[in-house]
Amino acid sequence: MADHQPLLEQLKVVFFEEADEGLAVMESGLLELDPGSADSEAINGIFRAAHSIKGGAGTFGFAGISSFTHGMETLLDQIRSGQAQLTSPRIKALLHAVDHLRLLVEAARSGGKVDETRTDAVRKEIEREIEGHDTKVVPAVVATPGPDARPNVWSIIFEPNPAMMRSGNDPYLLLRELSSLGRATIEVDSTRLPPLEAFDPELIYLSWRIHLEGPRDEKTIREVFAWVEDECRLVIERQAAAPEVVVAVAPAQTNPTTPRPPQDPPVEQERRKTDLGSIRVSIDKVDALVNMVGELVITQSMLGQIERNFDLGKLSRLRDGLNQLERNTRELQESVMRIRMLPIRFIFSRFPRMVRDLSDQLGKDVELTMLGEGTELDKTVLEKLGDPLVHLVRNSVDHGVELPEQRRAAGKPGRGTITLEAFHQGSSIVIEIRDDGGGLKTDRILAKARAAGLIAADVQPNPEEINDLIFSPGLSTADKISDVSGRGVGLDVVRRNIRELGGNVSVSSEPGRGTTFTIRLPLTLAILDGQLIKVGDQTYILPLVSIVESIAMRPDQINAIAGRAEMYRLRDEYLPILRLHQTFGLAGGSQDHAGRLLVVVEGNGQRLGITVDDLLEQQQVVIKSLDTNFRRVDGVSGATILGDGTVALILDVAGLIAFAKGEGKKCSTTPTSSGRPWEAPQRRVDNI
Amino acid sequence: MPTLLFAMASILAVDDSPSMRALVYATLTNAGHRVLQASDGVEALTVAKTEAVNLVLADVNMPNMDGITMVRELRMMSDYRFTPILMLTTESATDRKKEAKEAGATGWLVKPFDPEQLLATIRKVIT
The missing domain is CATH 3.30.565.10 (Histidine kinase-like ATPase, C-terminal domain)
Incomplete structure (x- = not known):
């Protein structure tokens, strides 16, 4: 029906995602199977994946995928029921089919085409592996018989087994449906009714005789009773043909799923990048998020109360409230980020x-x-x-x-x-x-x-x-x-x-x-736990995880080696020192280390001491990419905007360590401006 | 909307395939029904215990507990002795159909189906 089309279109996305997952399940499952020893749960899992793809493909109008998967499903069903042995040619054939199915799904998603002769070849490979494959594998399509031309009058006897209602079938509903097929006259036969004291309300004692004008063939009538054919006595007889007035309205089982025209002859398969798109989130994560929002609302109303009639006596409550708000915000942020985690x-x-x-x-x-x-x-x-x-x-x-x-x-x-x-x-x-x-x-x-x-x-x-x-x-x-x-x-x-x-x-x-x-x-690209550091009049951010320790520098522990390279003796270890003032070309950088702090950082298994003027607070910062607006700069991984609106660069420790080593090696050469990769973005960011 | 001709029902859709559940959910919700969802037999039984369900639509092949076992379990619960339970199945699985019937299933809907077929089948079992 036309008004269902948009719905099916929307749900196709879900089907494709599911098909991708199903393919992955089938592939990894098949690879784990050992020929000979059938792990029934593994085979069941593979079977279910094939089964779901087939069902979904049929429903969403991908007849090609559905019929291709049918053979796989049949073979897997035989293997799981023990009808067919699990042999390595069978595993191989199934793996080939999984590969090909992936192409078919991809083509359906992108509107591309798949080589049909290849599809046939893979399908035949599977069919050869099916036990007793001479009985031809036919895709599951409901056959629609050509309707008998003559309108007819039928006499039907319907005698349900007393316990028929226990399968959830209600004779009233069956009769209602039968009446919808044409003009029906229904007679009830109550002769089997027991005396009241023997009457069991859960049993059926009635039977019916129906005179029906309308349906052209017996099949239409039998379909009404298809679910109960083992639970009743049903006699259907054709009476004399009715005069040609009756136009049968049989809303029977036609198959409105318009099958896709067969995919066009061999052209290159187009593959589309599916980087973007939707993400499936487990209910747990969504629930956690909802809880978090609930708490946020509570905090907000609490703060609202404090704000009304505010006086200084409420200051400590205000502080508590703000702390709670901070916690809520952080938790909310973590939950949201967790949604992106796979x-x-x-x-x-x-x-x-x-x-x-x-x-x-x-x-x-x-x-x-x-x-x-x-x-x-x-x-x-x-x-x-x-x-x-x-x-x-x-x-x-x-x-x-x-x-x-x-x-x-x-x-x-x-x-x-x-x-x-x-x-x-x-x-x-x-x-x-x-x-x-x-x-x-x-x-x-x-x-x-x-x-x-x-x-x-x-x-x-x-x-x-x-x-x-x-x-x-x-x-x-x-x-x-x-x-x-x-x-x-x-x-x-x-x-x-x-x-x-x-x-x-x-x-x-x-x-x-x-x-x-x-x-x-x-873990995630967008947020980082940072330590804010002060160098000259600039604030930078070091990722908290890369900081080992911070110490006040003692000038007597500094050794200059081979000219400009400097080492700091920390306990029994010598650390190379990177003076950020110099490296960044900041004004006011004196040679004197006194009063400065040394932040020991680690990256790629190597350590480095960085001289800074002060350690400021620690906070989570949102990383903004510099690359998109500027270019990649070694030693700087991005920038962020601080609470007061200023921009701070986030330092890339691994890059700094590499730079410090390069500096040490190049000690005799004059550093060129290109050896100061921070200068350009520094100015640029300052101008923001 | 011809689909609003019958009363709203509480329908439990049980399928391990999210796209199938999404299709059933969207179709039946659009038609004015309340749709509960479960991804396998075990989940379905939990839902059935806590919610009043007028109709169950269930896949046959599911992890943890398959549809047929689920029907058997449901029929043992006093609230579900007469509740219509329809199996979503494939034409080829004649044996499974029979097995489902013997377990107490009401009927079946053959996959693939489209929204209109689903609604037509639902109409057969909703008073």
Whole structure:
């Protein structure tokens, strides 16, 4: 019906999301299945996913998807009922079908097209696997028989079983429906009625004889009684044909779902980026939000009461109220941010398949272990994290884990292990990709780096610095370019992508034991716990998590090394010092450290002392991107607007540490203006 | 609106598929009914215990508790001995239909269905 179309259009979005989830469930479920031993709950889950996609596709007018899924559903149903064995060709066929189904869903979403011959090929592959497949698989479509041309008069006897109402069927409703088919005369037969004392109100003692003029065929009438055909005696007889006056109005089971025209012949499949769009939120999170708003309303009315007839005696109550308001606001903010959080499972789920395919292709034996899949992170981060992670996992399979014979020669089991783990650490999320392969070949990396001119011949970097070189542009250590990685996109792109998310990626490696890539990301992009610091007349913000401690500086603990580089002796450790006055080119920066504070910060496992004039308050700040309005500046991750309306830059600790190290190395050269990347945005922001 | 011809009912929609629930919810709410939702049999029983439900629409294949077990459980509750329970099922699943009937289901609605078919079927069981 036409007025239902907008509704179906709206709900299509929900269907697509659900189909995506269903596909992920099917894929990960299939990958976990072992041929031979059928885990019934796993198969049930896969079956249900296929079943839901089929049902939804039919309802929302994607006949192609629905009929394609039908074969999968049939095969899965046979497997779960034990009618068909779970064999690896069957798993493979189902995986192919999942892949193809994904294309079909994507095409339906974007209005693109899928190669039909391919669809047929995959469908046939599935059909071959169906037990007794010679009985043709027909998509579930209700057949509409051509109506008999003659209008007719029918005599119907309907005698329900006494207990028919126990299935929730009411004879009155059946008779009402029957009457809607034409002109009906109904006679009741009450001869079976018992005496009153034996009467059970839950049983039916009546039966009916109906004279009906209208329906053209018996099927229409039988459909009225379809639900109770096992619970009654039903006799339907055709009487003499009625004179040609009756026009049958049979609102029977036609199938108004207009099937989509078959998808057009092979053209390239168009894939649309689905970055934006809706987000599904669990009821718990919404409930928490509603509670929070409730409390906020209470606080507001409390403050309102204080405000009426205010006198100084109410000051402490006002302060309490404001504290409560602050707490409410923070909790509300946290709840709202939590809505944007999704489990990392959404990206992890693609890896079992990928690792399996890749290791087959490379002749390797790799087991993938995934931990912390429920770790949640911001949706925006999650969406942009996919590509870098894929790259790193590919990299581990391709370059990390060795061939089985090499592994055995090195005294390790032939099967390699790659571990993907996600966990929270403070307000960051850490993702580790660990392999137990051969580790990085530092000598080879160094040789390549020298050849590429990244490292001067006389500089001898330490192992950590060498490892870090693999993130430099234009350095591929693979001896041969394989099909899997090394296609021009390097780890430098990975690092750039991760940095764009406000995070960082590092690598550590042990020869012969394996390599670990560590990605650190902020939990959410939008809000940060910050420590406000005063440098000269400027206020900056340091992320609270990166601060280790703050101390009053003692000039006698400062050692100048090789000219300008300075180290501070803190207990038994020497820390490089970064003077923010100088680095930022601020006026009034004297060389004298006396009276200043040293803030010890940590990033990427390294420490740095930053000299500041004062520590101001700690507060949560909303991060505004500088990149969108200006450009990316090393050492500054963004800006925020403070309570008094002034703009403060948020410092990027990892960037500052890298800068301080560069400063140390370049000590003999004159710093150029480009070595002061803060100046330009500084002025720019001041002008706001 | 021909759909307002019958009285408003309290309908419990049970399906693990959010899009199906959304479709049922939107269609029936538009037609003036009150729609309660549950995503599996266990949830449905909880709702059925706390709310007065005039009609149950349930999927057959669901996690935790499937639709057929749910029907059996509902029929054991005194408030639901005669309540219409319609199964949302696929044409191919003839055996399941029979199983559902034996468990005490009233009837079924064959998937895929569109809003109009849903309303037509509901009309069959609402007085």
